[in-house]
Amino acid sequence: MKVFMIGGTGLLGCAAAQLFIDKGHTVKSVALPPLPEGAPIPPEMELVWGNYLEMTDDEIKAMMAGCDCFVFAAGIDERVEFPAPVYSYYEKYNINPVKRLIGLAKDCGLTSSVVLGSYFAYFAKERPEMELTKKHPYIRSRIAQEEAALALADDQMSVAVLELPYIFGTQPGRKPVWVILIEQLDKMPGVTMYPKGGTAMLTVRQVAQTIVGAAEKNKGGNAYPISYYNLTWDEFLKIVHAAMGKPARKIIHIAKWMFKLFGKTMIKTYAKKNIEPGLNPVDLAEIMCMNTFMDKKWSVELGATDDDIKSAIFDSVKLSVDAFKGTRQLVDMKSE
Numbered sequence: 001m002k003v004f005m006i007g008g009t010g011l012l013g014c015a016a017a018q019l020f021i022d023k024g025h026t027v028k029s030v031a032l033p034p035l036p037e038g039a040p041i042p043p044e045m046e047l048v049w050g051n052y053l054e055m056t057d058d059e060i061k062a063m064m065a066g067c068d069c070f071v072f073a074a075g076i077d078e079r080v081e082f083p084a085p086v087y088s089y090y091e092k093y094n095i096n097p098v099k100r101l102i103g104l105a106k107d108c109g110l111t112s113s114v115v116l117g118s119y120f121a122y123f124a125k126e127r128p129e130m131e132l133t134k135k136h137p138y139i140r141s142r143i144a145q146e147e148a149a150l151a152l153a154d155d156q157m158s159v160a161v162l163e164l165p166y167i168f169g170t171q172p173g174r175k176p177v178w179v180i181l182i183e184q185l186d187k188m189p190g191v192t193m194y195p196k197g198g199t200a201m202l203t204v205r206q207v208a209q210t211i212v213g214a215a216e217k218n219k220g221g222n223a224y225p226i227s228y229y230n231l232t233w234d235e236f237l238k239i240v241h242a243a244m245g246k247p248a249r250k251i252i253h254i255a256k257w258m259f260k261l262f263g264k265t266m267i268k269t270y271a272k273k274n275i276e277p278g279l280n281p282v283d284l285a286e287i288m289c290m291n292t293f294m295d296k297k298w299s300v301e302l303g304a305t306d307d308d309i310k311s312a313i314f315d316s317v318k319l320s321v322d323a324f325k326g327t328r329q330l331v332d333m334k335s336e
Contacts, residue, residue: 003215004067004110005029006052006074006101009041011171012116013073015208018042023212028063030055036173036331053097060101061108069215070105070113072098075145077118077278078138079180084276090141098145102152102159112158114214115149116207118142119165119200122225123292130286138278146223153221160214161223162207165294168312169204170319175330178320181240186324191250192237195259195285199236200227200294203312206304213302224302227294229309239310243317259285 003020007013008029017027021044028046035041048063052074064070075094082089102113121142124132133140146161153159170176185192210226234251241249263281270277279287296304322328 001025001069001215002067003027003069003071004064004105005071006097007031007071008045008047008073009035009039010073011169011174011204012167012207012211013071014039014041014171015169015204016071016073016211017045019208019212020215021045025212028067030063034331036171037329038172039174040172052101053092057100057104060104064105064108064110067105067108067110068112070101070110071211071215072101072113072115073211075116077177078136079177081273081275081277083274085137086276086278087137087141090138090145090278094141095145095148099148099152102149102157106152106157111156112215112218113149113152113160114211114218115145115159115161116211117146117149117161117163117223119163119225119227119292119294121146121161121223122163122294123287132287135283136279137276141278150221150223158218159221160218162210162214163223163225164207165200165202165227165292167202167204167207168309168316170315171204173331175323175332176316176320178316179323182244182317182320182324185240185244191252192241193252193254194233194237195256195289196233196253197289198230198232198291198293200230200292201236201309201313202226202228202299202304203307203309206299206307209304210299210302213304217302224298225294226299226302226304228296228299228304228307230291230293231309232291233288236313239313240317243314244321256285256289259288 008017009031020027021042030048030052033049120139124139124143133143149159149161206228237251260282266281323330
């Protein structure tokens with residue numbers, strides 16, 4: 001199989017590209033420079049440097065020619081800050097590219113597509129009473145992205161959307177997304193104030209396995225809730241504290257009303273910075289104070305195998321601490 005990928009030098013795309021190649025497939029990718037120093041980019045992967053958003057349809061079709069599968073391993077998540085209306089940026093980077101690129105892939109005769117989405121879409125569907133799409137522009141955008149992708153599935157094109165949770169693992173030279181967590185913890189007075197609850201998660205290697213598995217196995221249009229491990233915030237934070245060199249740091253549970261009060265303060269801070277958050281800080285309390293756990297069965301079906309989640313968290317946090325302190329020169333995550 002010949003794979004055309006957007007984002008093949010990123011954390012997840014690079015890992016998936018290597019696994020595709022290890023299994024005998026070929027990979028071509030469009031990616032934005034700079035390349036992180038020391039990043040294990042597969043030498044066998046054909047790289048085209050450039051911004052696909054600025055390329056014409058004909059330019060993209062020329063690169064897709066002869067390929068069988070399209071993988072969208074790019075876009076932005078809720079941690080990237082934008083002015084209002086933030087939804088327009090999610091349309092630009094997450095929704096519209098998927099519509100356009102899968103459409104072009106169909107025109108070029110490709111037969112399968114894999115889109116990296118978010119587990120917030122899964123919970124929006126599973127818990128309609130929470131009205132997550134009404135409260136959070138980011139979650140609304142992920143549902144829209146998923147619907148746009150699956151609407152293009154037919155007898156000639158299979159489409160898989162992977163609803164991804166928290167992901168841990170590092171890429172040499174690239175700044176982890178978890179620096180924001182270190183910044184938050186650093187502002188706390190010697191203890192960690194966090195709600196009760198927890199989340200689904202998995203490692204970068206396991207995400208790569210599900211990407212390749214979806215490309216090889218998926219038929220029709222399907223959204224897959226992707227997870228492998230479910231950890232409470234306490235279990236997660238103990239690993240975080242150890243990686244920070246503070247294993248004895250105390251965790252104090254905060255009530256939902258306290259989280260919402262803090263959220264109101266955050267809204268004022270965002271307003272002063274002319275930023276509209278993708279996740280409403282007040283309503284985020286409902287998510288953070290629950291167990292957003294998922295069954296690993298879909299990940300296993302797509303080929304995910306056991307991995308060391310504790311080491312993956314530790315390494316991610318350790319690199320995030322270095323980035324926060326400025327002791328490592330790292331390339332920021334980008335929208336590819």
